[in-house]
Amino acid sequence: MAPALPRRTLLQAALLGTAAPAMTYAATGRAAAATVPAPSAWTLRPFELKDVELGPGVFAAKRRLMLDHGRGYDVNRLLQVFRAGAGLSTGGAVAPGGWEGLDGEANGNLRGHYTGHFLTMLSQSYASTGDQAYADKIRTMVGALTEVRDALRRDPRVLSVTGRFGTAHENVRGSYQYIDLRAAVLGGAPAITLSAWVKPTHDANWTRVFDFGDNTTRYLYLAARNGSGVPRFAITTGGPGGEQALNGTAALPLDRWSHLAVTISGSTGTLYVNGAAVARNTSMTLNPAALGTLRNNWLGRSNFSADPVFAGALDEFNIWSRALTAAEITALQNDPASATPAGRGDLASYDFSETTGGTFADASGRGLTATLRRTWGGPSHPGFLAAYPETQFIELESMTSGDYTKVWAPYYTAHKILKGLLDAHLATDDDRALDLASGMCDWMHSQLSKLPDATLQRMWGIFSSGEFGGIVETIVDLHSITGRAEHLALAKLFDLDRLIDACAANTDTLDGLHANQHIPIFTGYVRLYDATGETRYLTAAKNFWGMVVPHRMYGIGGTSTAEFWKARGVIAGTISDTNAESCCAYNMLKLSRMLFFHDQDPKYMDYYERALYNQVLGSKQDKADAEKPLVTYFIGLRPGHVRDYTPKQGTTCCEGTGMESATKYQDSVYFKKADSSALYVNLYSPSTLTWSEKGVTVTQTTDYPREQGSTLTVGGGSAAFELKLRVPSWATSGFRVTVNGSAVSGTPAAGSYFTVPSRTWRSGDTIRVTVPFRLRVEKALDDPSLQTLFYGPVNLVGRDASTSHLQVGLYGNAALSGDLLPSLTPVPGRPLHYTLNGVEFAPFHEGTEDPTHAYVRRSEPKVVFGNTDSEVANPAKPDGTTLLDEIWAGAPFANKGALVTRVRSTVNSWVSAGLLSQVDGQKVVTTAQNARYVD
Incomplete structure (x- = not known):
């Protein structure tokens, strides 16, 4: 009997028989630019960046800072390391430093990655604005990289x-x-x-x-x-x-x-x-x-x-x-x-x-x-493109443990360059960029397809040196344009089987893993499911997401401590200056978005809002800078932490993803059903959607999250579609929708999408969405007394230089609805700013250098109602639940009487259990009866 062929060989044989999809084009106001065909497996489809224009608000303000940075930056500085590596003249350009240069950390072994990020940022900027300055920079970079690849292919020449x-x-x-x-x-x-x-x-x-x-x-x-x-x-x-x-x-x-x-x-x-x-x-x-x-x-x-x-x-x-x-x-x-x-x-x-x-x-x-x-040998192999020699890639093949001073994630850097080139092609239709991207994949396939599966599995499991980022996603995207079977075969060569199999079986093996080495792997595996139909990829990705959210998630949506995951469920026990690497949030957003295309579970968009409106926005400093993008690496959640917006001298992975985030804030505000029968409004953000297919525009007018709702106005023409409006999971009451002033029937449920039935919308039709906010707390999974404050979607942080957790009481003037906000004092003229016990609380998304407290220590030492002190100590059960916790768990209360009834029944239960004396219990009930409450 002939020996069985390895799985990879069989796969490659099958792929060679696949038909090449046709390249598609999307009409733009500037030029015909190629698009990545939407997979048939997606039940929802995104709009292009050019289709969604941001209106005035926090997103537009942050984006303007990044657009100005990209528009003014000399890209020859980024090209310096590529030109130098190829023996070409650098024209006196000085590399930006940090990780993007020869003198940075680990001998500059990650150089080239930031150039890829910058290309993506420029491509997104051009796609969004149509500003020719971005296209000119893209063409300069693509032209230079083409010269570099040619120079690497030949023997060195005289300079x-x-x-x-x-x-x-x-x-x-x-x-x-x-x-x-x-x-x-x-x-x-x-x-x-x-x-x-x-x-x-x-x-x-x-x-x-x-x-x-x-x-x-x-x-x-x-x-x-x-x-x-x-x-x-x-x-x-x-x-x-x-x-x-x-x-x-x-x-x-x-x-x-x-x-x-x-x-x-x-x-x-x-x-x-x-x-x-x-x-x-x-x-x-x-x-x-x-x-x-x-x-x-x-x-x-x-x-x-x-x-x-x-x-x-x-x-x-x-x-x-x-x-x-x-x-x-x-x-x-x-x-x-x-x-x-x-x-x-x-x-x-x-x-x-x-x-x-x-x-x-x-x-x-x-x-x-x-x-x-x-010194590093002869000319490179066809298609190779990097700012350092092929030896970085080749040496990885024999490594058994990571050493980033010798080899630092060459395939991660290759991913950033590949992604930047593909985005450049999609934005400008520059065939040189597509040729460079395709050539890189040809080179990687020729290099990796020769290796045994065991070698590949070992390589991809090595911390840092074997990290490959989201390369699988980009390769599959490229394949959807080129139709080249070897490109899809290449994507499969990055299978990390032990991770896929564990997650597919819903077995959590994440403890101790490097977070951002593994999150972007799963966006690639979702795309492999799209391309191959192998369900283990999608199942693994969904289960993986559930292992991170909420079990390893901080309130702001971020994850990781010092880049790694600790034990499942440990939040309070990991609070430090190195929490929530910004790249992790960027990649979790991508994964959430992609999973939502397959499964419209609102939890994915709830997470998206949480991480986008808090960590991602907060990771960008609210300041202009021509030299640096000013984005955090670790955002840090230790009490009194001051955010560092120029980490490690700049040009880190997180500054790269931060540039990308700030130029695509609008990418998930709206989605459409695959058959265009429905429009999903995922985020309440000032914006205008141009839905060319329907011949209409949809404009959101709102100051959200300062405003508790949004107004959507249809313009342009008429079109029939269903409207799906996200009801945030925190919007537990009061969510209302009107169309042209008339209420839409139905009962909105928190953590769902409210449907406005399909109708023919006409220019001037107006939809008003009311989303009442309330102050609430979220408790650390491993310590309920450590809590973070949210007002609607906005995480509120204390601004105080203390390095110990602030002691905070919130029940003192709680509203009958259960809203804790009346216990705080608004700061006049500053929306979303409050004071409590002399400490200012402000939105996490404000990119300041104030010392902050994202988590506070909940302290309710006395039983207080409506600012009236009963003089009774607030007792607690062995699990930490206090009397006030149990009383207010019954909110909302229809009226004062309902609250008093809850107080009396809870007090009786605690007295019976020996947790509260009869005398103190009566004081509590009397105080509740006499207090005045906010509705």
């Missing part, structure tokens, strides 16, 4: 710059380039002079001007900077411990030409800097002849692999088979060697006059042509 004399060659930092000289370059000469003009652009120690050797035992080198930052020449046949050296006295200046020369004659070696002898050793016993013919003869590269490659320009490198005199070296300062008494080097002479190609001619007459090379 000609202005030299000390004529032209010079520049090794751009990050290009990993060096010049390889022939083995005979030293010629076995016992006496020698080596001379070079250098213009270093970076101050890394141990960068070599030249290094000739066999290994790390037998060599001679000239370092532009030694461990003390000054030039050093050394020669040895016994490794570092046997070096005979010459050390300079001062560091070479950056971005300025300096001349270095070394002479050896007999027992004397001399180091010259700019014509002056700065070091002399008269006890040398080694010279090039003692080393013999050496294998590695390099300009700009060290025989010690950990040493950095020289970054800067090289001009006029000469080697003479004698020691030049001091006068001859002085003469080299002002003229090319060929115009001085010394003449060109007789062993080797390179003036770097080349402006094309990848070799340098030797003018010594010996014909020792030099070749430009990269």
Whole structure:
């Protein structure tokens, strides 16, 4: 019997027979831009960003800050690391720093990710506004990345710059380039002079001007900077411990030409800097002849692999088979060697006059042509595009544990770039962007399809190094446009089977996992369900969502502590400065949205409102900045925490997703049924929907969440459809809908969608939605006394510098409805701002730098009704439930009498249980009878 084919092989064979879907186009007011076809499995469909225009309000204000940042930012700064990696001119651009550069955390091993985010942000900005400035930036970036990919595919080429004399060659930092000289370059000469003009652009120690050797035992080198930052020449046949050296006295200046020369004659070696002898050793016993013919003869590269490659320009490198005199070296300062008494080097002479190609001619007459090379190997494979070498991806394949200083999530970064390119194509219809994206997937498929399943499973399970973000979602989206079977096969190669199988079985294995490494995986698996029909993907995603919400969710909608999940149900026990990584909220919103397309369970949109109106809005600072997007990494829930809007020097993953969030706030305000028979209003947000298919507009006029409701007005024409209005789960009473002033029949249920039956809507029809707010608390799952305050959808935070939880009582003047708001005092002229016990409470979504308290300690020491104190201590049961808790659990009360009846029955029960004395019980009842209440 023939051996069974692996599951992946069978899948790929099946996929090769799938038909390619046609590319679809959506008409816009600007140009025909491609769209990702909506999966047939979606029972709802989103509108495009261009179809929903935000009106004045908190979302528009936050978005304007981000739009201005993106519009003004020089994208050449982002392209710097890509161009450098390809050996192209960076035009003097300076990378933004932080994670997006060579000097950031973990040696810049995540560089390139932020460029992808920025492309997505620009694409969303252009799709929303039609502002050509964003399209121009997109085209600049796509054009540059196309040049980068082409450069990576070939051998390195000369980068000609202005030299000390004529032209010079520049090794751009990050290009990993060096010049390889022939083995005979030293010629076995016992006496020698080596001379070079250098213009270093970076101050890394141990960068070599030249290094000739066999290994790390037998060599001679000239370092532009030694461990003390000054030039050093050394020669040895016994490794570092046997070096005979010459050390300079001062560091070479950056971005300025300096001349270095070394002479050896007999027992004397001399180091010259700019014509002056700065070091002399008269006890040398080694010279090039003692080393013999050496294998590695390099300009700009060290025989010690950990040493950095020289970054800067090289001009006029000469080697003479004698020691030049001091006068001859002085003469080299002002003229090319060929115009001085010394003449060109007789062993080797390179003036770097080349402006094309990848070799340098030797003018010594010996014909020792030099070749430009990269330390990380030959040209990249077709389709590869990154700001660092393929080795990052290849090394991951043999790793068994994570080490982000060596390999930091290369497929995560690939996802951001891939997503940015796909979004660029969708926004501008630039075929170059689609070609780059498709090529990246071709390269990944060629790389990953060769690996055994066991290797893939190990890779994707490695913390940090194996993180791949939402790459599966983007690959499936790309496949829906290209129809390429290998693209869908590639998406399947990211299956993390143990996670999928556990979640499909509803087995919670999330404790200890890195949160944002796993959340975006599931958006991809939902899309794989759409593409393949394999139900385990969708089942796993739904169950996973339920493991996070509410079991690992903070009140603001965020999740994770120091990027990780702790034990299920532990909220109070994880409060810290590192709660709620902003990327987690971004990805949970995406997952919630996608699940809602399949299953219109209102819980998904309830979560969406919670996280969007609180954490996501609150993660963006309310301040303009041309340099940074000002978005939190960890939002922090520790008492007195001050939000950091420029974390880790900027350009983090969360600032990237924050840029995306702020330019797509409108993407889930409205959905439509797949057959366009119904319009879903998910969020109450000032906005105008242009429903071209129906020939109508729907405009929401509201100051929500400052206003407790919204007015929707139909415009443009007439159309028939059903209207589905979300009733938030917190809207437990008073939700009302009128059409043209007449009440719509039906009983709205909290946590549902209220249906206005299908009718032919005409221009001018008006729908008024009333959504009464009330102040309520949500208790931490593991400590009911630790609570967070909500007024309608808005999380209210105390602004106080104390680092201990604020003690808060809320029953003192509670309304008969159960609304706790009357216990707070409104701040005049500042909607949604209140004071309590001298502390201001304000919306979480305000992006200030005030110290905040998202959670407070509930403290109701006395039984108080209507601000009347009974002078009776508020007793508690062993589980922490107090007498007042049990009384107010019966709210709303129709009138004062209903409340008093509840008080009397509860008191009697507690007296009978021995939890309250008869005398104190009577005081409580009397106080309740005499108090005055807010309705």
